[in-house]
Amino acid sequence: MQISIENLSHAYGSVEVLNDINLTFEPGEIAVIIGPSGCGKSTLLRLMGGLEEPSKGAAYIAGQAPEGSFNPLTYIFQDFALLPWRSVAGNISLVLEDHKLSKQQSKAIIDDVLARTNLSEFHDALPRQLSGGMKQRVAIARALAVRPAFLLMDEPLSALDSQTRELLMDDLVALWAREAFSACYVTHNLAEAVRLGHKVIVLSRRPGKVRDVVEISIPLEERRERAVELEEVQQQLWHMMREEALAADRELADV
Amino acid sequence: MSDQINRKKVPFRGGGFKPRPIRFVAPFVFLALVLFWEFGSRTGIISNLVLPAPSEAFQAFLDLYNSGLFWKHVSTSLYRLVFGWSIGTALGILVGLLIGLFSLARSSLLPLTSAFFPIPKIALLPLFIIWFGIGEGSKVATILFGTFFPTVIATYGGVDNVERGLIRMGQSFGMSWLSIVRKIILPGALPAILSGARISASIAIILLVAAEMIGAEYGIGAYVLMAGSLFATDQLIVGVAMLSILGLCVSWLIGKxxxxxxxxxx
Structure with a gap:
């Protein structure tokens, strides 16, 4: 399945946030969207998954969703969005309950995704008992449970401390290595972008336009060792973003 | 070197501002108050005309108990309370949900709720008697209306405060509207609904006395009113203590x- 965005513009009232975006997201690769704060990157993600309607243009999906996918476009949120009154397993079962699965089927899915995210021992824990990293792992497990065709990740690591972020990045790389998933990953963190992205889309400041698309050919699993090469790409991205970030930072917020 | 000798410990200036419950203080204070009251009555500091001694009130309670009417009063009142409160709360949650979920309901019912909430339901008792009869109907209705409005306000406030992120998550996973309401909005509003229940239960007990003002032979409220009109202050205190204990029980149940x-x- 492929997602394409065509001539998409979006405005909140008189404030234009996105301007004429044209992008294609290929299956099996992780596309990272970076940009200065307020450039509309999270808005773009919400428009892609149908949580908001664009003012102009549209996002299209081409091709069939894979067999057995309950929710082709699945989000992972920055604030985890776990129900605090449900256990880890309950939070995952929540998104399966509308799909008329038998008890055994949903139990099998829950056990499988918990095993894949190393959470099996936290089956009955409540969200408040978990650290931030563990909560995001639960959210990832929940997203995997509906067998998504595309993961839409909205700054998934931004609420975590830097050590946890490293650990989770390794987890994501391992998950991808096991079974290549397609994802659109929004972040403002360049280190995450160069560690996880097959291509990095740089947005300009508001109104967001596509400034550049940088392809990174180093395989994900090798990136930790080839840090020097990665650093170069990161510098290149930072060079592109610096002016935008500086200008965005000096803007008066009168929206 | 001299700096080393002249050293002082950094003075502690944090802490405080964090009251914690201490066990057994509450019963002790209560007991002390009753003992002081009894002592004041015995020595004549508190005139018997002003306030009867606790022992006299206790004697009045024993009289009531021995007459066999105690359970009659309590059960009659409990029936009215439970009946009125549960229907009022159920309807209140329903209307609160409607206001919380639908724009049309919000624009139409919310102003009405705000208009009717401050009306003292006691003032409407004569109307209730005409509408629902002088029997149980009017009494239950008074309590029902009294508990309905605070529940509506608590419920829609709770629905409004459910984290939007959780609702968006439900939508993003393609959950049905009914599932989102049942599994995300209702449990998310439950804390507010329960604290609303605490308030409405207290209001129900307050209204009990009003509801039993006209045409009630039995009931704690009727007992209190009867004692009041006869200036039997010892019985009055027994009745008031019964209402207070009832309130404590309800609050304990809601805590559970x-x-x-x-x-x-x-």
């Missing part, structure tokens, strides 16, 4: 319900 239903809050 909160513990059971909201244990996820930790």
């Amino acid at each position: 319900a909160e513990k059971a239903l909201l244990n996820w809050r930790g």
Whole structure:
């Protein structure tokens, strides 16, 4: 399945946030969207998954969703969005309950995704008992449970401390290595972008336009060792973003 | 070197501002108050005309108990309370949900709620008697209307405060509207609904006396009113103490319900 965005513009009232975006997201690769704060990157993600309607243009999906996918476009949120009154397993079962699965089927899915995210021992824990990293792992497990065709990740690591972020990045790389998933990953963190992205889309400041698309050919699993090469790409991205970030930072917020 | 000798410990200036419950203080204070009261009555500091001694009130309670009417009063009142409160709360949650979920309901029912909430239901008792009869109907209706409005306000406030992120999550996973309401909005509003229940239960007990003002032979409220009109202050205190204990029981029950239903809050 492929997602394409065509001539998409979006405005909140008189404030234009996105301007004429044209992008294609290929299956099996992780596309990272970076940009200065307020450039509309999270808005773009919400428009892609149908949580908001664009003012102009549209996002299209081409091709069939894979067999057995309950929710082709699945989000992972920055604030985890776990129900605090449900256990880890309950939070995952929540998104399966509308799909008329038998008890055994949903139990099998829950056990499988918990095993894949190393959470099996936290089956009955409540969200408040978990650290931030563990909560995001639960959210990832929940997203995997509906067998998504595309993961839409909205700054998934931004609420975590830097050590946890490293650990989770390794987890994501391992998950991808096991079974290549397609994802659109929004972040403002360049280190995450160069560690996880097959291509990095740089947005300009508001109104967001596509400034550049940088392809990174180093395989994900090798990136930790080839840090020097990665650093170069990161510098290149930072060079592109610096002016935008500086200008965005000096803007008066009168929206 | 001299700096080393002249050293002082950094003075502690944090702490405080964190009251914690201390066990057994409350019963002790209560007991002390009753003892002081009894002592004041015995020595004549508190005139018997002003306030009867606790021992006299206790004697009045024993009289009531021995007459066999105690359970009659309590059960009659409990029936009215439970009946009126549960229907009022159920309807209140329903209307609160409607206001919380639908724009049309919000624009139409919310102003009405705001208009009717401050009306003292006691003032409407004559109307209730005409509408629902002088028997149980008017009494239950008074309590029902009294508990309905605070529940509506608590419920829609709770629905409004459910984290939008959780609702968006439900939508993003393609959950049905009904599932989102049942599994995300209702449990998310439950803390507010339960604290609303605490308030409405107290209001129900307050209204009990009003509801039993006209045409009631039995009931704690009727007992209190009867004692009041005869200036039998010892009986009055027994009745008031019964209402107070009833309030404590209800508050304890709701505390239990909160513990059971909201244990996820930790």
